[in-house]
Structures are given as C-alpha cells and as structure tokens.
Amino acid sequence: MGSRLATGKVYRSDNWAYMLGYMPDEIEDSLDFWKEHIHPDDFNNAIEETKKHEQNLTELFKIEHRLRCKNGSYRGY
Numbered sequence: 001m002g003s004r005l006a007t008g009k010v011y012r013s014d015n016w017a018y019m020l021g022y023m024p025d026e027i028e029d030s031l032d033f034w035k036e037h038i039h040p041d042d043f044n045n046a047i048e049e050t051k052k053h054e055q056n057l058t059e060l061f062k063i064e065h066r067l068r069c070k071n072g073s074y075r076g077y
Contacts, residue, residue, distance in 0.1 A: 008030055008032070009031070010030060010034060020037070020067055020070060020075065021071055026070070038065055038066070038067060038068075039065060039066035039074050041066075042065035042066050043065075045065070046063050049061075050063070064076060064077070065077060
C-alpha cells in the first residue's frame with residue numbers, strides 16, 4: 001500500500017485486499033478505508049510514522065500495525 005496523507009490518495013494491490021479477506025472491488029482506494037481498519041492500539045503510531053516519512057524524516061517507510069479483516073479479526077501487517 002502506498003499513500004499520501006495530504007491528498008488521501010492510496011494505492012493498494014489485489015494481494016493487500018486478499019490478505020484482509022476482501023475481493024479487490026470491495027475495498028476503497030481512500031486513506032480513510034485504511035485508517036478505519038487500523039487496530040485502535042496501533043493507530044497513533046501508524047499515523048505518526050506515516051507523517052514522519054512524508055516529511056522526509058525517515059529513510060525507509062516501515063511500520064508494523066494490525067488491520068481489521070473483513071471477518072472482524074485483526075491481522076498484523
């Protein structure tokens with residue numbers, strides 16, 4: 001998944017959708033869809049690390065967080 005917080009533009013692969021139990025046409029290409037699926041305990045860190053990367057404060061964008069799957073369970077990503 002690639003994103004831009006400022007624009008809300010997101011790219012997701014079909015594999016990203018499948019990993020969460022969705023068909024590709026069931027996911028939205030919006031930043032809000034990603035944000036709504038981040039585990040509450042991981043949300044602040046995921047957003048802060050994304051902001052740091054977009055401000056060129058990190059060399060590599062890598063965050064670990066859980067996302068809610070279609071069935072309601074969470075999976076690490």
